[in-house]
Structure formats: structure tokens, C-alpha cells
Amino acid sequence: ARVLFVEQVLAVFVCLQSFRFQIQNCFNFKIIFINCVAAQQHHLKGETSGLFKVRPGGATAAAEVEVYCQQDGLMGGWLLVQQRAGGALDFNRTWAEYRDGFGSVDAAGNGELWLGNKHLHLLTNQGESLLRVELQDGEGGSASAEYVVRVGSEDTGFPLHVSAYSGDAGDALAPHTGRKFSTYDRDNDRWGQNCAATHGAGWWYDNCQHANANANDKERGGGAAVWTTLEPKNKSVKRVRMFVRPSTF
Numbered sequence: 261a262r263v264l265f266v267e268q269v270l271a272v273f274v275c276l277q278s279f280r281f282q283i284q285n286c287f288n289f290k291i292i293f294i295n296c297v298a299a300q301q302h303h304l305k306g307e308t309s310g311l312f313k314v315r316p317g318g319a320t321a322a323a324e325v326e327v328y329c330q331q332d333g334l335m336g337g338w339l340l341v342q343q344r345a346g347g348a349l350d351f352n353r354t355w356a357e358y359r360d361g362f363g364s365v366d367a368a369g370n371g372e373l374w375l376g377n378k379h380l381h382l383l384t385n386q387g388e389s390l391l392r393v394e395l396q397d398g399e400g401g402s403a404s405a406e407y408v409v410r411v412g413s414e415d416t417g418f419p420l421h422v423s424a425y426s427g428d429a430g431d432a433l434a435p436h437t438g439r440k441f442s443t444y445d446r447d448n449d450r451w452g453q454n455c456a457a458t459h460g461a462g463w464w465y466d467n468c469q470h471a472n473a474n475a476n477d478k479e480r481g482g483g484a485a486v487w488t489t490l491e492p493k494n495k496s497v498k499r500v501r502m503f504v505r506p507s508t509f
């Protein structure tokens with residue numbers, strides 16, 4: 261207990277430094293961080309993956325959201341913003357549902373969710389941010405893609421901006437950069453019809469999709485994400501996870 265107490269005092273002190281001694285942020289164990297990197301550096305359990313409360317709008321913002329932080333390995337600090345693992349959760353949702361988020365994951369990281377475009381906007385506007393997309397097929401194969409990312413405000417249609425691709429999944433998201441978000445009840449795509457209604461999910465549709473982590477295409481068996489640069493062509497993606505984190509510690 262004494263060791264724990266010392267650790268707690270140290271955590272509060274580190275917290276005070278990081279918030280420039282705004283004391284209200286650091287006591288009563290209501291230490292709320294702005295992202296998973298801050299949680300990793302200053303939370304007592306920050307080196308363990310799990311659920312953390314964060315304030316995507318900044319340390320003094322009112323809005324809190326519980327998120328899953330992937331903290332394992334040297335490059336922890338990844339905040340889960342999307343997960344599909346089998347298609348049980350319906351991703352064919354309204355603009356308001358995609359804005360606010362739906363679904364959930366537990367402390368072990370199991371479940372399905374869309375964290376919410378309003379959170380994605382705030383998280384990717386704290387500073388330069390990275391997006392990591394992890395794809396798994398049904399046979400245990402995996403691939404990933406990383407980008408510098410920013411998502412604009414709701415007023416501007418939550419546009420996606422990605423650049424500086426790296427990874428082994430292929431750069432299928434590039435054609436979606438600059439595209440606004442679309443849902444079946446808000447068509448911002450570049451197609452004469454409605455991409456979101458056709459593909460059964462909200463996304464940053466172009467005309468329509470080169471990559472779509474949320475797609476629910478019946479022709480691909482339903483509940484299957486799309487990443488057209490994966491080899492072999494039209495390989496089925498069974499599990500998808502999307503993370504964001506600041507690009508620097």
C-alpha cells in the first residue's frame with residue numbers, strides 16, 4: 261500500500277507538470293487525459309492496454325469519452341476509433357449515430373464500435389496525428405496501413421485528410437482524401453446515387469470506395485470490409501481495427 265501511495269503521489273506530480281499545475285485535473289483520481297499517449301505517460305496503469313477516460317477536446321474540455329488504448333510494445337498510445345470483428349454490430353447508421361459513436365469494446369479490447377466522428381475530429385486536431393488501419397483475413401493473415409490524418413469539423417462534413425502512407429496493405433485510402441463523410445441519410449459522395457445506402461455503412465465515400473473499413477457488401481458475404489489494394493484482389497477482410505495517436509510523444 262505504501263508503494264502504491266508513493267506511485268500515486270508521483271503520478272499527481274507528473275500530472276501537475278503536464279497540465280502546468282492546473283490542480284483540478286490531477287486529484288481525486290479523476291485524472292482525465294487528452295489521448296492514449298498522455299494516459300500511457302501519466303496514468304498509473306497507463307502501460308497496460310485497456311479502457312481509459314479521455315477528453316478529446318483537451319484537458320480542460322467538459323466532454324469525456326471512454327476509449328480503448330492499445331499500450332503494448334514500444335509504440336503504445338494507440339486509441340481505438342473503429343473495430344469490426346465478425347459483423348454482429350450493424351454499421352448501417354445515421355449521420356447522428358456516426359457523429360456521436362455507437363457500439364463498445366470491453367477492457368480486453370473485445371467488441372465492435374465506431375467511436376464517433378466528433379471525437380475523431382477533436383483527436384486528430386490536437387496536433388499532427390497518425391491513423392493506423394489493421395486488417396485481418398479469415399486465414400490469419402494480416403496487413404496494415406498508416407497515414408498522417410486529420411478529420412475536419414461537422415460543419416464541413418467531417419472531411420478525411422490522409423497523407424504519408426506506409427505499410428503493407430497498399431494505399432487504398434488515398435482516393436478518399438478530401439472526401440466528406442456520408443451516411444444513408446446524408447449523401448456527400450461523388451456518385452449520382454447514394455454510396456452509403458448501397459454499401460450499407462457510413463464512410464468517406466468517393467465514387468464509391470477503394471477502401472471502406474465499415475462496408476457491409478452483400479456481394480462479399482456481408483460484414484466484410486473493403487481494401488482494394490490487398491493481394492489477392494478482393495480478398496475478404498474479416499477483422500478491422502482503426503487507431504489514432506499523436507505522431508510524436
Ligand SMILES: [Ca+2]
Binds near residue numbers: 447449450451
Ligand atoms: Ca451521391
